[in-house]
Amino acid sequence: MAELFSDLLDLNLAMAVAVAAVMALRLPARRLFGARVAYGLWSLPLLAALAMLLPARVLTIRVPAASVEAGQASVVSGTTLANAPVDIRPYLAGLWLLGVVASLAWLAWNQLQFARAAKAGKAGPAVIGVLRPRVVVPDDFEGRYTPREREVVLAHEHAHLQRRDPPVNALMALATCVNWFNPAVHVMSRWLRIDQELACDAGVVAAYPKARRAYAEAMLKTQLATRPLPLGCHWAAHPLAQRVRLLSRPTPSRFRRLAGLCCIAVLGLGGASAVWVSRPPDVVMALDPPRLVETPPARAPRPPSAPAAPPAPKAAPHRALTAPAPVVVTEPILAPVPEPPPVAIEPPMQMHRARIIHAVADRSQVQPGSAVRVVASGVAPDGAHLWADFTAFGSQRLYRKGAYERGGSRYSLFTSVVQQGERLLVTVSLGRGFRPDQTGSIDLLPNHTGVVRLPTGQDIVVSTSVRAETPDEIEEGHQLTAYQAMFEGMRRPERG
Template structure:
């Protein structure tokens, strides 16, 4: 086993691992920057689902960097000094702190869930389930149906697993600011993609859907391992309701002529 690692990573295994981490993180950072610069133009030209699909590029870039590192002869790789015990301890402490923060956020969300004070959301990795707001008459039957349709899109796309993978990457590479930068934008693009899918299937429900968005109290408690309607950054409802008002081209919302007919025209007057 040690001989194999020496062959793959070079004479100094720790230095080889450090170089591997550097390659993967550099590739990831470059891919994140490219996505951040491309997501809005792509959303405008091809729709929010295509913009969300761009987030597959950072993990693909990381995988390519890994393959490139493995096929490159050790003598041609970038030389990186072996990390000291202090550096390794700092990385382990950072990863543990990040994981602890996620666990606390998940536990707080679970408490709110038991009290019936949260939702809408999708929770669960193996068998995800939809969490709905309390049925207290705040939403109409149509609005509740639209919320369920949105959350079913998350389940169909297996978005909770993507979010869990993102949380794992943030723990392992907590020192990479681009990973954390990507997280918020990825979540917003994820929500916009689901919004677009709902409106594509229910083209006459834009007004009711926008009202449901405005009525929903966005989650103040983070949900690291699940899909929810986040409230950080530029207020997501500004982006999501504004997108409902847009005139889409036939190429948008996943392409096809039908998509071009789903969001045409302004949203009707919305009253909270």
Template sequence: MNAELLRILFETTLATSVAALLVLALRRLLMPRLGASVVYALWALVPVAGLAMLVPAPEAVPAPMMLAARIGALSPVAARAAQPETFAWTSFATALWAAGALATAMLFAWQQRRFQRRLAGSLPHGEGLRLARGSEGLPAVVGLLRPRIVLPADFETRYDAGERELILCHERIHVARRDLWANAVAATLRALFWFNPLLHYAAWRFRRDQELACDERVVARHPHRRRDYAGAMLKTQMAGSSLPVGCHWQASTPLKERIAMLKEHAPKPMRSMAGAAVVSLLLLGGGYTAWAAQPEKPQAWPALPGAENTDYSARIEFSADGGKPARFFAYKRFGETFTMVDAAGQGQPTIVATVQPVTFEGKLAFDVDMRIIEDGETIARPRLVARNGETASVRQGKERNGKFVGISVAFQVAARDANAALQQARPFAPAERTQKLTTASGAQVEIASKNMNPPRYPVAAAQQGISGKVLLVVDVAADGSVRGAEIEKSEPAGVFDAATLEAVKQWKFEPAFENGKPVAGRVRVPVDFTVEKEDGAGGVVPGSAG
């Protein structure tokens, strides 16, 4: 759940940020040509882009149901044991976001409450009007559900009759356009995306454009009273404090910019129609673009015959060497082994997996134990933990020249009956972090250990024409040097052991990589001792056996 919430948060943050940048870029172009009202309407693109990301994305069409898929080559020297995924970071990030959103919402509530406390004791002053005891930040429109215009205490004496008419016209336009609802949406977005400074700046710019659009409407209705309207602005006492859900005369809205706007001609009908068309196209196009840009969502679980007799369904996705992932579904019982083999028959690794229910942090999860097999040898034992219905992933391989070489496997497991699975679940016990053995082929040994010197062929064995094999287990340090070695198997026993152990001290390997950094590991190295029959000379071929 936490991971899904963070994904939605990331996608909506990206969409609203791009939309805000687009509006900020277009407003300078459109303001002198189409007017402030068009620019103000264009700000709707920000919430529209965010909402578009919540509309379900197109579903990805998975590969046909099968338990075989081609897997790309895996570098065995770099293969390593994978640790179970932990969920602490998602829980922490979710808690941090929730705390920030709550703190921002509380700040806005306090600002709203502080402003409205100053209006206590206001008196009725006509239909929809209240006369306050103070003057700062007034006149203003407050009340989301029942908007009312609050006038300053000296409204009748500060303004003449013509100015009062223009002031009331301004405030009634706010009410008619439902600007308080627009401000409530802006405050909500700021609380949800409190961590995004771009959105806070965009909200400040949005409020300024809101006032400019309102001024434009007033001038359009009273084109010959621009001077009176400018005089009314100069007489108004601006508010230093913020009103998150309301419309008031803010000090942050420069009078110079507003008075300059009064010099502009009122938009003509054709320009207004063109502006409406531009806004509509941008809203529709922007919303669709944000929706279409979402990553494909996996297709819903398919219904298959016999699925009711299984314990869980698994959506499995894996890729080789960073390529396009292959997807398929499996329906199995807990503890039942299933195999993903190379369907193309090209000798690629095979993945064998089992799934068991466990409890992780007090909740149902699944322990996915995998074996990666190449040439009949287990080269790695990745293990991961996936919560019920959530995705966990692991990578086996290394970074080479800035590109990942290896395989990536992701599991999403869902229990058919979560309660029944929880009854079977055992507490999850992380396995000790052990270095898994890998088997290096001859070519890989030659590449990985360029400084390798072959063992000396024992004289007695060469004279007697004895050939043999030695299987070494080598401890490789992070710098590729040899820290130790032992004989795992030798044929004939004891004949070639000493020569092999003496030589391995001089070898140099390419180390394994983890998170882009070299790490220590263990590797199996087969060494063949052969006698050439033609001239009786002995030869050593490291890594030719497997």
């Protein structure tokens, strides 16, 4: 709910900027292109809202694979309001829901009152309803208006039906209830209906160019109802003097109206694109593709040479015949040639295990120069096997490396570690929120294993190890911290 409320604030900011642009352009557009084209400017806030609902851009930061241990993934934790000591977003979300309920109740009450007046013949002319809209007129409709006036009044109401104005007004009323705290939405609700009536007036005058006087007299004869009509189209809520004055203006040519529609299309697409591009991107930490590291094969040792034959004995000084000396033949001993070692492949990052973890890295505190690894495993309350393996670094507190798996369960294992001299205070939770009813702690020595009994009854096995940070890890931490600071700097002006 808190994250939904944050998205709602961003959406309202974009809509407020678009409404301000429409309020600045509606009068010049009406003079140049006519009331019907000027009414189309109110599509700009809708396009801006849709641009905020689209998925944000994805910015991938490449991290050298050599700095990641086997089976681990880089995880980044952004600084959000959830990390603050007191998170006020749930309270604001509750206040927002209370305002939505009150606004919907007020809308339903006004609609019911108008429906009762229309049923009694004391309201109208108007178009009432959303799914099945219909035209309602007062009981004295035929006696109050001349035949020519009745013709143009009914033409005006049927123009609302043809233009699908009742569903538009219903969506606008719903948006006003949901965004009741945004003054720009209330401004949009009022002036959109005024421009809507002016657009219908322009359409009727274009169809009945000789009925301008009768149309103006019909407006002046219309009884101003005291009850508003939230879901429908009614004359009473609009400035009649301005409408009568605009009836005297000539109808713009078709070419001018088409040019105006093209300008609105360009403004709408350009504004929506600008809103989408201005949104902070979703940062994804990814490893470089795995590289093959070939080890040159070791040379086989040269086989030892055969031992030399013993020298022949010298001949005796006398000429007596002697048996020849035996010849000893030895085979060379060949040493076995060792097989070349296998090709070493650097472990790729397991993308399906990477997680963006909020309010977890800031819970850990490790002494500078140390890297503390915490491995936890256990069984969730629903029977799924859970494990988490994360390493915190003393050089920075922005993120921890690691991965976790929850096996389809709605629970996940999250850990934090605080290094206090020779002791490690490890905290384990079944969710990233570290709720007290799902969290337990244990005091361990490095390279020791312990069991944490959670309040839910689960036993979680925890193992720890401490080592020194490598220069690559320190440099990597500094780079990612700089990236995160840059993105937070981009986000602050938008929320300001």
